Amino acid sequence: MDHRAWPQVTTLDAALAQGFRQVAADSARHLWSCPDAEFLAAARPDPDWPRQYFGAAYAALAERFAGDPAARTRRDIATIRAVIAEHLAPRPRILDIPCGTGRHANALAAEGFDVIGLDLQPGYLRTARAEGSATYAAADMRALPVATGSIDLVLNMWNSLGYFLDAAEEAATLAEFRRVLRPGGKVLVQQDLDAPAALGGHWLQHMKAPLGDGAWLLVRQVPDAALGGLACLSWVMLPGQDPFQGPAFFLRLRDDAAWAAEAAAAGFAKVSIARTPPGVAPHETVVLLGA
Secondary structure (H helix, E strand, O other), X not given: OOHHHHHHHHHXXXXXXXXXXXXXXXXXXHHHHOOHHHHHHHOOOOOOHHHHHOOXXXXXXXXXXXXXXXXXXXXXXXXXXXXXXXXXXXXXXXXXXXXXXXXXXXXXXHOOOEEEEEEOOHHHHHHHHHHOOOEEEXXXXXXXXXXXXXXXXXXXXXXXXXXXXXXXXXHHHHHHHHHHEEEEEEXXXXXXXXXXXXXXXXXXXXXXXXXXXXXXXXXXXXXXXXXXXXXXXXXXXXXXXXXXXXXXXXXXXXXXXXXXXXXXXXXXXXXXXXXXXXOOOOOOEEEEEEO
16 A cells, blocks of 8 residues: 555544544454345434534545535536526525535535525534535524525435434425425435335445545345334444444435325425436435425
C-alpha cells in the first residue's frame, strides 16, 4: 500500500470512531452470513437511529462512496430542473428536507432559486451554511417550521424518506410535506431502493463497495416483514484493523400501491412514479406527489 494514503485512512478512522464501534472480525463475519431471522434479531434498529447514524462517520463514508459527488449533484439537479420545467413556475420556492450538507440546496440557490434547507444535524448545517447561500435551519421533518401553503417544491433526496419505524410517523411526515405546499405544488422523493424487487424476494442482501486506500464498505440489508422495510447493518474494513460496525438502521419499502394509499391519506391528489428498468444499475426511483 502507498504510505501516502495513510493520512486519508487515519481521517476515515477518526470519523468512524465518532459513530461506529469496532467489533471482532469473527462477530462481523457471523452477522454477514447468519440466517435472516438471526440477523433481524441482532439488527433491530433503535427508534432514534437516524440521530445516531447520520453523523461524522456517515459523512466521511458518503464522501468516499459517492464516486464523483459533483457529477452526481449535476444529475440530481437536472432531475429537479426537469420537474420544475414540466410542473411549476420558473422560479419556485423550494424546501430541501433533510438537506444534509447542502449539496442540492446550495447548487439551486446558486442558480437563483429561493431555497430553504432543513436538517437535524448541526455539523451538516454548519457545512451547508459555509459553502452556499441557501437559507438553513434545524428542524424535524415530522414538524416543519414552515408556513402552511408557502412552498412550491419539497425535495426529499436519496433515501431520506422511510426512516421511521412507526408508520404513524411516516404518515405525519407526508402530511407535513402536503401542508406546506401551495396549490399545484409538488414533492419530489428520490431513492435508489428497488422496493418492488425487495418486496418480491428478488433482493441482493449483501453489498461491497471500495472506499479507496484499501478500505471497504460492507452492508447487509434484510427485508423485515414486521417493520415493512429493510433492517440493515454496515461495516467498514480498514487495513490491519478489526471492522467498524455502524448502528443498525432501517429503510421503509413502498410499492406503487403503498405510495398511492399513503399519498392519498396525506391529502395528495396525484402520484407518479418513475423507476429505472429491471436489471439496470444503479437503480433509481423518482416519486412525484402533487397537491
